[in-house]
Amino acid sequence: MKKYYLISYDISDDRIRYRVDKELKNYGIRVQKSVFECNITDAEYVKLKEKLDNLIDMNTDSIRYYFLCKHCRDSIQNVGNSFINNDKIFEII
Amino acid sequence: MIVYLTEQGSYISISGDRIIVKKGVNTIGIFLTKDTDQIIIMGNISISTQAIKHLLKNKIDVVFTTYSGQYMGRLVPELGKNIILRRLQIQKLSVTKHKIKFARAIVLAKLENSIATLRKLNYYHKSEEVSHILNKLIPIRKEIPSIEDLPTLLGYEGNVANIYFSAFDYLVKGPIKFEKRTRRPPKNEFNALLSFGYTILLNLVRTTVNTVGLDPYYGSYHAEEYGRPSMVLDLMEEFRPVAIDYLVISILNKNIITGSDFIIDKDNEELPVSLSIYGRKKYIGLIEKRFNSYFWYEPKKKKMLLKDIVRYQTYLFAKAIIEDSEYVGFRF
Numbered sequence: 001m002k003k004y005y006l007i008s009y010d011i012s013d014d015r016i017r018y019r020v021d022k023e024l025k026n027y028g029i030r031v032q033k034s035v036f037e038c039n040i041t042d043a044e045y046v047k048l049k050e051k052l053d054n055l056i057d058m059n060t061d062s063i064r065y066y067f068l069c070k071h072c073r074d075s076i077q078n079v080g081n082s083f084i085n086n087d088k089i090f091e092i093i
Numbered sequence: 094m095i096v097y098l099t100e101q102g103s104y105i106s107i108s109g110d111r112i113i114v115k116k117g118v119n120t121i122g123i124f125l126t127k128d129t130d131q132i133i134i135m136g137n138i139s140i141s142t143q144a145i146k147h148l149l150k151n152k153i154d155v156v157f158t159t160y161s162g163q164y165m166g167r168l169v170p171e172l173g174k175n176i177i178l179r180r181l182q183i184q185k186l187s188v189t190k191h192k193i194k195f196a197r198a199i200v201l202a203k204l205e206n207s208i209a210t211l212r213k214l215n216y217y218h219k220s221e222e223v224s225h226i227l228n229k230l231i232p233i234r235k236e237i238p239s240i241e242d243l244p245t246l247l248g249y250e251g252n253v254a255n256i257y258f259s260a261f262d263y264l265v266k267g268p269i270k271f272e273k274r275t276r277r278p279p280k281n282e283f284n285a286l287l288s289f290g291y292t293i294l295l296n297l298v299r300t301t302v303n304t305v306g307l308d309p310y311y312g313s314y315h316a317e318e319y320g321r322p323s324m325v326l327d328l329m330e331e332f333r334p335v336a337i338d339y340l341v342i343s344i345l346n347k348n349i350i351t352g353s354d355f356i357i358d359k360d361n362e363e364l365p366v367s368l369s370i371y372g373r374k375k376y377i378g379l380i381e382k383r384f385n386s387y388f389w390y391e392p393k394k395k396k397m398l399l400k401d402i403v404r405y406q407t408y409l410f411a412k413a414i415i416e417d418s419e420y421v422g423f424r425f
Contacts, residue, residue: 093122
């Protein structure tokens with residue numbers, strides 16, 4: 001069962017930010033500079049969180065995980081140059 | 094997620110845990126490994142060794158087909174290890190008594206689904222001729238369980254197919270007509286749609302046969318022939334009317350696919366009629382939508398996705414072989 005998370009970070013060090021970024025890209029889709037939307041299972045969430053916890057500097061950096069329920073997710077609104085990310089069951093290129 | 098790659102000349106590479114599809118310098122698609130179940134590579138698309146290794150490691154099914162969807166091969170992380178099942182399959186299906194039992198179930202399921210398909214379509218059309226054809230098909234349903242040898246069964250099946258296909262012209266109202274079934278090569282637009290649809294369906298069933306661990310080349314109803322995946326064709330038979338025929342007729346009647354989606358080249362002997370690039374993409378999308386729609390599934394007593402039903406039927410076939418029980422086909 002997959003759950004929908006919104007993950008945002010605030011990291012001051014360039015090197016750490018790059019690493020966190022690299023990790024998050026494998027789990028979800030970037031919707032803003034430091035905001036990711038991830039549709040992941042509980043196991044993947046635990047794995048991701050553990051990886052990120054080991055990377056960041058606990059004194060200066062922060063990562064926030066918001067869990068979005070289905071209703072919250074459907075009522076996402078966006079303005080400007082952005083998109084709504086919906087999971088597809090198939091993709092044709 | 095199933096990814097169909099049809100863009101000719103594109104290139105698959107890997108970055109981190111992402112599958113990246115590029116054409117020239119432009120990235121035309123990024124997929125996460127964890128979301129991808131299957132990649133279908135149609136035609137001239139290159140893939141790097143790194144990518145092949147990554148896909149094998151993550152057990153993503155990669156199917157190589159020609160531009161027209163014809164199966165060529167696949168990347169297999171590990172071949173079905175169930176040698177016991179394969180031994181039983183060959184043992185059981187070598188005995189005429191068991192072979193005919195499975196063949197009968199397959200033909201009966203196909204007949205039932207053909208009747209159901211015509212009925213559903215005729216609900217809107219209310220054509221006299223189709224009800225006439227249905228009246229011819231329905232009594233055959235009772236005759237099939239008593240057939241004891243394969244040649245007679247084959248004769249019945251051919252007869253049923255002829256009657257069934259003759260109903261198509263009364264059900265399509267648009268400019269594209271069925272006329273008659275032609276294959277290798279399909280000679281008109283309707284047949285081109287059917288053939289392309291069947292190849293996509295064949296790829297789906299082939300994947301499930303491989304995952305269950307049955308031998309794709311040894312079937313019960315289709316005779317074994319060099320290079321013919323009889324088992325796959327057997328299991329596919331009952332899904333033909335449900336998955337493809339119904340879809341083709343309804344999309345033609347709704348004018349979703351029209352004459353402009355085809356390329357007609359009368360001088361080309363090998364492929365007189367083919368789908369255009371845009372038409373192919375549209376048609377694959379429609380087929381996938383059909384595979385991902387819900388159908389009532391009697392053995393589980395609930396609604397299931399068509400592609401899951403296909404997989405479950407394959408499991409039931411394997412189960413029937415192991416337990417020596419009766420195989421019951423899917424009823425639409």
